[in-house]
Amino acid sequence: MQCRVCDATELEPVLDLGNQPWCNHFLRPEEVGSEPFYPLRVVYCHRCATAQLDHTVKKEVMFGDHTYLSGVTRSLSDHFRTVADEVNQRIGNRLSSKSVLDIGSNDGTQLKHFQSLGYDVLGVESSKTTANIANEAGVPTVNEFFNLETSKTISRKFDVINAAGVFFHLEELHSVTEGIRESLSHEGIFVVQFLYMKRIIENLAFDQIYHEHLLYYNLKNIEALLNRHGLAMFDAYLSPIHGGSMIGFVTHQDVRPSTDRLNDLLKQEDSSRCNDIITYRNFSRRVDQMKQRDxxxxxxxxxxxxxxxxxxxxxxxxxxxxxxxxxxxxxxxxxxxxxxxxxxxxxxxxxxxxxxxxxxxxxxxxxxxxxxxxxxxxxxxxxxxxxxxxxxxxxxxxxx
Ligand SMILES: [Zn+2]
The missing domain is CATH 3.40.50.720 (NAD(P)-binding Rossmann-like Domain)
Known part of the structure; x- marks a missing residue:
């Protein structure tokens, strides 16, 4: 196989979790025992340092009708409000009308916070059940997978594009990233929220590895992906959500300078060696020690x-x-x-x-x-x- 980010073929297996069922599908009693199993194995790319799964479960299987609801927990909803406030401060009051597109918008929890700040909102959500919940709650939501084609169908530019917890499970990674560039206004901000691999390694949170998460990003490798599509991160901060998520602020290349806090985070990646193969080899051993302990x-x-x-x-x-x-x-x-x-x-x-x-x-x-x-x-x-x-x-x- 080729690296999902940079196409290199120098991939090394670093963690083999065996064959596992698709973990987002909780079974009805009559389905028990008939669930399919798929390989769950992490490989490391020696060229761009991205950890990723080497087996893809089709997105139609995984995201057709999932049952994860953002609005269920209060701390998540609070986090979404913080993100909306953060990005709104950056967009400022220079615009008379403000618009936001949320990719993987779930039940509309994130967009409701933008609505209350006066934004014109649109969600794109692949789960039909969840998209219906959002529409019924007054958050306009298209029931589709977002990619370059969807972006062309929507055919408008947004001041803000948000993608929370979806950027690492994209089967059509490059088409989605192109779609984001297409739909983002010239000075617009793309907010990418992703599980931070550095924290997963530090916390030994290997349970964050499952079939939906095809990619595990640090800042260094997500930057490589964004650059490939004419986008660049200019700011980021680490939030405690999901045990350690990076909130990155991205724009078209050469529009905004990098902030000091982003540069500091990049320096910390270097000194922690979280992009080095040795760290990934150790990770596997540490997971097995955790198993014995538990x-x-x-x-x-x-x-x-x-x-x-x-x-x-x-x-x-x-x-x-x-x-x-x-x-x-x-x-x-x-x-x-x-x-x-x-x-x-x-x-x-x-x-x-x-x-x-x-x-x-x-x-x-x-x-x-x-x-x-x-x-x-x-x-x-x-x-x-x-x-x-x-x-x-x-x-x-x-x-x-
Ligand atoms: Zn690579």
Whole structure:
């Protein structure tokens, strides 16, 4: 295969998570056991240093009808408001009318914040269910995959283009990036929000690796991709969302100078060696150590007769459960708030999803799959903590 970013063929396998089911598809009871499995393996490009999956599950399989809703958690909604405010300050009041296009706009949570700032908004969302939810909530949303063709069909320029958490799972990477350049006004700002690979490595958050995430970016390699299409990042900051996300501000090349904070972040990448192959080789070894540690913990809790539930049924949790082999041998169920997952079963390990408000007795231990909401989870479960329920965080990204 060729590198998805630079076309080089010097790719080295660095982390093999085996065959895994498509982790965003929670199963209806009648589907249990018939879910397909696909290779989940990370390779590293020796030319541009981009980590990426070497197997592509078709986008129509993955994004036709996903059930992830942005609006479900408060901290995510707060984050989207911050992003809207940040970008609005940059666009300033020089424009009498302001417009924004959101790619992968989900249920419209991000666009609602732009609407309240007076923007004319348009969402593009590939999941039909989710696009309907957005339209019903008054956020105009086209049910399509965004790419160069979609951009031509929409046929207008936007002052702001936003892409939160979609830029790393683009099968049509170059067509999408071209589409963004086409749709961005001359002085417009493209806000790209992506999981930051440097943080994934530092936190050992390998569960962020799943089939939808074809690419794992640091600033150095996303910059290479943008430059290839006449775009350039001029500013960025690290947000705690999803355990460490980069919020990058991009414009047409040579329109705005780089900020000091972007230059500092690039220097930190160099000194941490997060773009070096050696770091990726170590990553694989560290993941296996984590597996031994977690299984030892769960074994001892089980031996002590403790009742263990999973906290949250996030998509990424399935990577972890399947790779570690954590199913009914350890956990009774996954406790979740997202009602779209009610009555479903986790792919691969077949753990039933139970709604938090329907739980009759709490467990002795929560194995927290939704670890990125640590602060929120600990704050919401004060009474359980007081009565001695343990919350075990397999990944600790700090109080994000
Ligand atoms: Zn490459």
């Amino acid at each position: 299984l030892a913990y769960l074994d001892s809790a089980k031996t002590a007769g403790k009742k263990i539930f999973g906290m949250g049924a996030p998509v990424k949790g399935n990577t972890l459960l399947n790779y570690f082999g954590i199913g009914k041998n350890y956990l009774e169920c996954l406790v979740e708030k997202n009602r779209l997952r009610k009555g479903l079963v986790s792919p691969g390990m077949h753990l039933p999803v139970v709604m938090e408000d329907e739980l009759s007795t709490p467990p002795d231990v929560y194995y927290v799959l939704a670890w990125n909401f640590k602060k929120e989870i600990l704050a919401n479960n004060k009474p359980l903590l007081d009565r001695g329920t343990e919350f075990y965080f397999p990944v600790d990204a700090g109080a994000a």
